[in-house]
Every structure is written in structure tokens, then in C-alpha cells.
Amino acid sequence: MFRFKPCSVFRTVANRAASGFLFTSLTSRRRIHSFPFATIDAEEISGSHPAECAFLQPFVESLSKCPKHGLHNPLRAPERYLLYGDISTKAAHLLGQPEVSNFFARLIQRVSPKSYKQAQGEVFVTQKFLENFCGDQVRFLARSFAVPGNHLGQQSNGYRWPYGPVAIITPFNFPLEIPLLQLMGALYMGNKPVLKVDSKVCIVMEQMIRLLHECGLPKEDVDFINTDGMTMNKFLLEAKPHMTLFTGSSRVAEKLAGDLRGRVKLEDAGFDWKILGPDVQEIDYVAWVCDQDAYACSGQKCSAQSILFMHENWVSTSLVPQIKELAERRKLEDLTIGPVLTVTTDRMVEHIEKLLEIPGSKLLFGGQPLENHSIPKLYGALKPTALFIPIDEILKDKNFELVTTELFGPFQVITQYKQDQLALVLEACERMLAHLTAAVVSNDPMFLQATVIKLVVVWISSRISSTLLPGADASPETGAGATEQARGSEQARVQERARGSGLSAGAVWVKMLHATHVRRRERNGGRERMTVASAWARLRGMEVLGRSVNGTTYAGIRARTTGAPQNHWFGPAGDPRGAGIGTPEAIKLVWSCHREIIYDIGPIPHQWKIPLST
Numbered sequence: 001m002f003r004f005k006p007c008s009v010f011r012t013v014a015n016r017a018a019s020g021f022l023f024t025s026l027t028s029r030r031r032i033h034s035f036p037f038a039t040i041d042a043e044e045i046s047g048s049h050p051a052e053c054a055f056l057q058p059f060v061e062s063l064s065k066c067p068k069h070g071l072h073n074p075l076r077a078p079e080r081y082l083l084y085g086d087i088s089t090k091a092a093h094l095l096g097q098p099e100v101s102n103f104f105a106r107l108i109q110r111v112s113p114k115s116y117k118q119a120q121g122e123v124f125v126t127q128k129f130l131e132n133f134c135g136d137q138v139r140f141l142a143r144s145f146a147v148p149g150n151h152l153g154q155q156s157n158g159y160r161w162p163y164g165p166v167a168i169i170t171p172f173n174f175p176l177e178i179p180l181l182q183l184m185g186a187l188y189m190g191n192k193p194v195l196k197v198d199s200k201v202c203i204v205m206e207q208m209i210r211l212l213h214e215c216g217l218p219k220e221d222v223d224f225i226n227t228d229g230m231t232m233n234k235f236l237l238e239a240k241p242h243m244t245l246f247t248g249s250s251r252v253a254e255k256l257a258g259d260l261r262g263r264v265k266l267e268d269a270g271f272d273w274k275i276l277g278p279d280v281q282e283i284d285y286v287a288w289v290c291d292q293d294a295y296a297c298s299g300q301k302c303s304a305q306s307i308l309f310m311h312e313n314w315v316s317t318s319l320v321p322q323i324k325e326l327a328e329r330r331k332l333e334d335l336t337i338g339p340v341l342t343v344t345t346d347r348m349v350e351h352i353e354k355l356l357e358i359p360g361s362k363l364l365f366g367g368q369p370l371e372n373h374s375i376p377k378l379y380g381a382l383k384p385t386a387l388f389i390p391i392d393e394i395l396k397d398k399n400f401e402l403v404t405t406e407l408f409g410p411f412q413v414i415t416q417y418k419q420d421q422l423a424l425v426l427e428a429c430e431r432m433l434a435h436l437t438a439a440v441v442s443n444d445p446m447f448l449q450a451t452v453i454k455l456v457v458v459w460i461s462s463r464i465s466s467t468l469l470p471g472a473d474a475s476p477e478t479g480a481g482a483t484e485q486a487r488g489s490e491q492a493r494v495q496e497r498a499r500g501s502g503l504s505a506g507a508v509w510v511k512m513l514h515a516t517h518v519r520r521r522e523r524n525g526g527r528e529r530m531t532v533a534s535a536w537a538r539l540r541g542m543e544v545l546g547r548s549v550n551g552t553t554y555a556g557i558r559a560r561t562t563g564a565p566q567n568h569w570f571g572p573a574g575d576p577r578g579a580g581i582g583t584p585e586a587i588k589l590v591w592s593c594h595r596e597i598i599y600d601i602g603p604i605p606h607q608w609k610i611p612l613s614t
């Protein structure tokens, strides 16, 4: 049993009494036993001689000073919502200065190997996020509602309430974006956070917090702790934050969920899938997105493309050779491929070798360690790699877990499915454990097989003939919400044309639907490309979307798995502990809880008497 007590083994670098900004480092260790590292004797620990673990007390104390009702809430210190609007305005402005943005992009590159463009993208998203919460936008996050009560003087008000003392733990791969967005979200809603960024990269956020101080962030509002995972774990057990937001691996996520008895929100591992639909088009673009999704940042994005399901129509195209060509353009010099920080080369090669034992699997490209470099063995260095594995083998129980293990590096599995095997693809997606990002690449009707279109027309015709006419929401001429009268006249028009042409009413309606969309497209200068076939393609897309759960899913020919900008939700779905990042919804969900105050102020009815007991 460990108990935290203050002692001198750790030094506080910043003046915590004056600043409240705690940035500590291990500077020395008291040696009291024969082991060079030990400060306790394992044999002597007992109930009457508890072990003492040092250095965290300032953080525990600091967090414990924050009450449950937070630093501000809708009924207390509301001016702080405005303060944070101002801080965001100033910080967005500063970060928007080219030299400041360059400073952070370069700093990110120094600790987290990624190309300048990727690092700059991270700074850009962070700056845009801050812009989004300027002025009154922070107070709008705490918008309340009121519902009339049962009698005069009664009214219920729903509020977004902070948790008070909270902790934020973030990984190495986005040293600025993830911690800054979560930190500001926590602060906006009135919490006092202690922030722990992976120590390999924490210098970036340390500098960012200094920038925020410059912009008016009260120094006592945030504690910044620089430590390893185990120590942080012990700190959390001692400090008992009311909520901990964890971003990182599923292994640590599950441990913390247990240790902290569920008082967590999680953004954990991703095994992210992409399905290419039957409509083959824009091969250059799709290949480029596949390369970016799988290999940008050397595959060290939680949203990286882990598995690609290709419809058979793509197999004979140049897609895979093009992905290979693009992957092989990547080079160490500009960090478009680079060190893998948490998986060694040996581990990655071993994983590949195990996968190659699966019958029918083959190496498509890569699979070799990077050459001519000085990356220490502690890290990984692998060429961008893709492996083909047959879909029926993937689904076998003995292979499934291995194939769907997230390898946090430049690596993906590619498989293919036949027209009638979509159910197998969906089964694979259903059985995966991580549901972070996904992409359904499909929407253009031009390459759909004519027989499919015919089948659709026949099917729609029969449906329409049997029900006579479509409902208002599917009306080709009048659109959603058509009145009964309009529907009646449209019905008459369809029947008249059907009589004249010898076609069924359903076929006539489909033709009218098509003509309407063509007219709309012409009106819009050719922008709208909706046709019956594209409606079918969308339906197929809808089938995939309707039968999957990933929290951030892109759909359409431009669909990608990576991309966590500030303008849409990013986070897993299907887990009640799942967190999100970036948007107002994510901030409200993660960093506040619902509180309802029911005002019941009277008056008591004039002739009210004490009723019988109930």
C-alpha cells in the first residue's frame, strides 16, 4: 500500500506558491538500501510501516483545493466564461502569427517524428479550435434550459455542471492538438485539470501553457505534471480526480477504468477500416488518400487506416500498385516516413511474419526495416508495408484477433470481397473491438453495372406499383412535405404518363425522379449529380453505415479514415465511456455533467390544507 508524502526527492522547477503551475523533474534519488534506485525496503513494508512515495503531494494538494462545483459554473463566477473567451481570442491570434506557428510546428517535429506539413496541420487545427471559442462561444457551451413546472412558481432548469478536479492524460503522437483541445475544453466548462502529456513530447505543451499564461490564463487554473505512466497511475489513486480523460492505448485505458472505478472517459486504440464500394472512380485520388491514411506520421495516428476492404471491381485496377508507388515516395529525410516511437522494428517484423503464415496471405510491399539511418533500436523503423490476407481467413477465429491487432506503425492489411460478400465485410467490422474511425468510399453511379440499375428499377417499380405511389418524402416533383393535394395531382400525372407510354407507374415515377434531378443539376450549374443509380449507391452506403458503429465515419468517394479537424466530432462510439474531442458537443459531453435545479418558490395555494398521509 503506497501513501504519498512530501519529500525532497523531486524538485519543483516553477515557483508553485506563486504560480500554481507545477512542472517537476526527477533530479536526485535518496539511496537508503543496496539497490541504487530504491528508497524503500520491500521486506519491511507492513500496515504499521507503510511505504512512502514522494513528490506528488503538491499536485495532490493543488487538485484537492478545487471544490466539486469547480472553478466556475453557470451559477458561480460566470465572468470566467468570458475570461476564457478572451484567452482563446488572444491565444488564437498569437498562434496565428507565422513565426509562432512555425515555432510550434518545428517543436512538434523535434519530439514526434512527422513531416513539417503534418506538424503544421496540427498547429493549424489547434489555432482554428481556439478561434472557434472566442468571444461568447465559451459561455454558449454552458447554455441552460428551462421547462415549465406543474404549478405557479415551479420551473426546472437544466445546467451543464463541471466535475471540479479532473485529470487529462494524453499520448505522444499529437503533442499539441490533443492536450490543448482537451485542456481548454476542461477549463471552459469550469474544471481544474492536472495535465499529463507523454513525457517524450511534453515540452511542446509546456511551451504552450506558457503561451496561455501570456494570454491571461490564471496560473493556478492548471497543473502540469511531467512523469511516467506508473507514477501518474499512483498519483490518480491518491488524488482521486472526479473525472479522468485518457487518450492512449486500450491496455492502459482498461487499467485506469478499473483503478478509477469507472470515473473515466476514454479515447483509446483504433483499428480503423476502409471499405471501397463497387463504384470504381477517381483512382488517383483514392490511392493518394489510402497512402495518407495508412502511412502519414509513419502510421502513428489512432485514425490510421489499418485494414482496407476492396470490392472486387477495384482488384484489376491500378489502385494497389499506385498505393505502393506513393508509399515508396516516402523518405526519412523529410520525415514522410520515420521512427516509430512505441513499437520496435523486431516487433513489427515478427507481427508481419505471423500474418504471412495465414494461408493465402502475401506481402504486397514493404515489410523490410528502413535502411541507412541512425534511429536507435529502442524505436521502430519500417518501410511502409501492406499485406494481403483473404477475407475468409481473416474471419476465422484463430486469425481474427491477430489480424485486427493495432500495430502502431506504417502498416496495413488489404483484403478483397466479391459483390455477394459484403455481409462478410460487415461481420468483420462488427467483430472488431475498437470503433474509432472508418471510411466508406462509394457514391458515383457511373461505374455501377447496368444489371444492378435494372434490378433497382424493377424492384422500385414493383414496390411502387403495389403501393400505387410513393409517399411525400420520396416525391420526385414536389419533394419532402408535399401536401395531399400536390401528391394527388402528381399521382394523376404519373398514371397518365404510364398509360401513354405503356410503362408501369413505378417505372414512370423512376424516370420522373431522374429527370427532376437532372433539371436540378442543370439549375445548379452541374453541381448536383444525383441520379437513380447514385441514389442506389447511396443506399448501399447507407447499408454499411446503418450496420456499423464507428464514432467518426467518412462516407463518399473522398472518404478517409484520418482527419481530426476542429470542425467535426472525433472519438469512438459504442462504448459508454467513449470520449470525443474538438467540437462543442465533445466538450459538453466530456467535460460537464447534467445538473437540474427545480425552482419551486410558491405561492402555496390559498386554501391549501395538510392532506391525508399517502
Ligand SMILES: NC(=O)c1ccc[n+]([C@@H]2O[C@H](COP(=O)([O-])OP(=O)(O)OC[C@H]3O[C@@H](n4cnc5c(N)ncnc54)[C@H](O)[C@@H]3O)[C@@H](O)[C@H]2O)c1
Binding pocket: 169, 170, 171, 172, 173, 174, 196, 197, 198, 199, 227, 228, 229, 230, 232, 233, 247, 248, 249, 250, 252, 253, 255, 256, 267, 268, 269, 270, 301, 302, 303, 342, 406, 408, 436, 571, 572
Ligand atoms: N482515440 C484517440 O483519440 C487516440 C488518439 C491518439 C492515440 N491513441 C492511441 O494511443 C496509442 C498510442 O499512444 P501511446 O503508445 O503513447 O499510448 P499509452 O497508452 O502507452 O500512453 C498514453 C499516455 O498514458 C500514460 N500512461 C501509461 N500508462 C499509464 C498508467 N498506468 N496510468 C496513467 N497514465 C499512463 C503515458 O505516459 C502517456 O502519457 C495507440 O493505441 C493509439 O491508437 C488514441
